[in-house]
Amino acid sequence: MRYLFLLIICLTTVNSYSQDSTATKTATKVKGTLVSSSTDLPLTEANIVNINEVVGTATDDKGVFEIRAKVNDTLHLSYLGYKSIKVRVTNDWLKFGNTEIKMTESALALEEVTVKQLELTGYLEVDMNQVPITxxxxxxxxxxxxxxxxxxxxxxxxxxxxxxxxxxxxxxxxxxxxxxxxxxxxxxxxxxxxxxxxxxxxxxxxxxxxxxxxxxxxxxxxxxxxxxxxxxxxxxxxxxxxxxxxxxxxxxxxxxxxxxxxxxxxx
Structure with missing residues (x-):
């Protein structure tokens, strides 16, 4: 009876592992939701690129994205005004589905810009010389x-x-x-x-x-x-x-x- 009990446990474990491995191998996409770490609001039109597969996508109006990926692929996530991050695709992510990812706002320091105004004289030949040529x-x-x-x-x-x-x-x-x-x-x-x-x-x-x-x-x-x-x-x-x-x-x-x-x- 004892050996039968151990045999059942082993078979259950092997079957469970086999199912997880199969799910991991057959999974071709990962799903996630990008939100702001400060407001918890979804980030729409954020950019997601799988660096390994060289494919990209963007989040929808709910901050949700879905992209082709496999285990150990690296995703690059970027959004205007937020710090870009890299996220590695794991077995758990593929197994459990949608994962919430928080992005942090980046502090942007704007440089002072001085605009030089053209001093027009009214004489075409003189004024044309002031215009930069590209x-x-x-x-x-x-x-x-x-x-x-x-x-x-x-x-x-x-x-x-x-x-x-x-x-x-x-x-x-x-x-x-x-x-x-x-x-x-x-x-x-x-x-x-x-x-x-x-x-x-x-x-x-x-x-x-x-x-x-x-x-x-x-x-x-x-x-x-x-x-x-x-x-x-x-x-x-x-x-x-x-x-x-x-x-x-x-x-x-x-x-x-x-x-x-x-x-x-x-x-």
């Missing part, structure tokens, strides 16, 4: 894909040719050191929700998280791709994503061409 010309290299290169400097043509045909520089080091992150560019471009979120943002935060680079490296990367400072400072995150993507595709073309040439020379 030049965002774009240069295209024949034979390479993409929309071209944005410029703001007189010696741009030289810089373009120098950067493209010398891939063993910053671009080579950046793309070569982070091939997995760069491969995410394609996924990011294909996800409509991520593209929608990036088109409304200018803080580069989501790009830094997904590409695993620093703010300095990101700015330098776009700069080395020969986009102007004006473009870097004014572009939204989606435009920056597309700029990097174009540069990466062109880098791969040049890199493959050089490798084929080296192999041919060796043979």
């Amino acid at each position: 030049s965002n010309n774009r240069y295209r290299i024949s034979g390479l894909p993409g929309q071209g290169y944005e410029a703001g400097k007189p010696n741009l043509a030289t810089r373009v040719l120098g950067a493209i045909f010398n891939p063993a520089d910053f671009l080579y080091n950046m793309f070569g050191r982070k091939p997995n992150e760069m491969h995410k560019l394609k996924k990011m471009k294909e996800d409509d929700e991520i593209r929608s979120q990036l088109s409304k943002r200018f803080d580069r935060e989501m790009l830094l998280v997904l590409l695993q680079v620093t703010k300095y490296d990101l700015d330098e990367l776009v700069n080395q791709c020969n986009y102007s400072k004006d473009f870097i400072n004014t572009a939204n995150d989606l435009q920056i994503l597309d700029a990097i993507s174009v540069c990466y595709e062109e880098y791969k073309v040049i890199k493959n061409s050089k490798e084929r040439k080296n192999r041919k020379n060796k043979s």
Whole structure:
């Protein structure tokens, strides 16, 4: 009788574990609710991105979101005026469903801005000289894909040719050191929700998280791709994503061409 009792306990435990494991493996989405830690009110239109799967979504009017994920995936949660957080997907989360997540408001210190007013004289030729000129010309290299290169400097043509045909520089080091992150560019471009979120943002935060680079490296990367400072400072995150993507595709073309040439020379 004693052995029968132990056998029943073992079978029950194994069956329960099997069910939990099956539920975890078959679960493809996690559900959560974002609320403010200070007011407990739902945060609507908050941005959620699964860094591992490279998919995104947003909360509804009740602060609820649902996103594709598996155990140990990391979700990046962000909302204007609140501190962004990263949350790891656990077995319990997948098992028990909707989880409430509280976000904390961030204290933003606004810098004092001095606006210089134009002192117009009424003479067109004089007044035109006071207006700052922004030049965002774009240069295209024949034979390479993409929309071209944005410029703001007189010696741009030289810089373009120098950067493209010398891939063993910053671009080579950046793309070569982070091939997995760069491969995410394609996924990011294909996800409509991520593209929608990036088109409304200018803080580069989501790009830094997904590409695993620093703010300095990101700015330098776009700069080395020969986009102007004006473009870097004014572009939204989606435009920056597309700029990097174009540069990466062109880098791969040049890199493959050089490798084929080296192999041919060796043979």
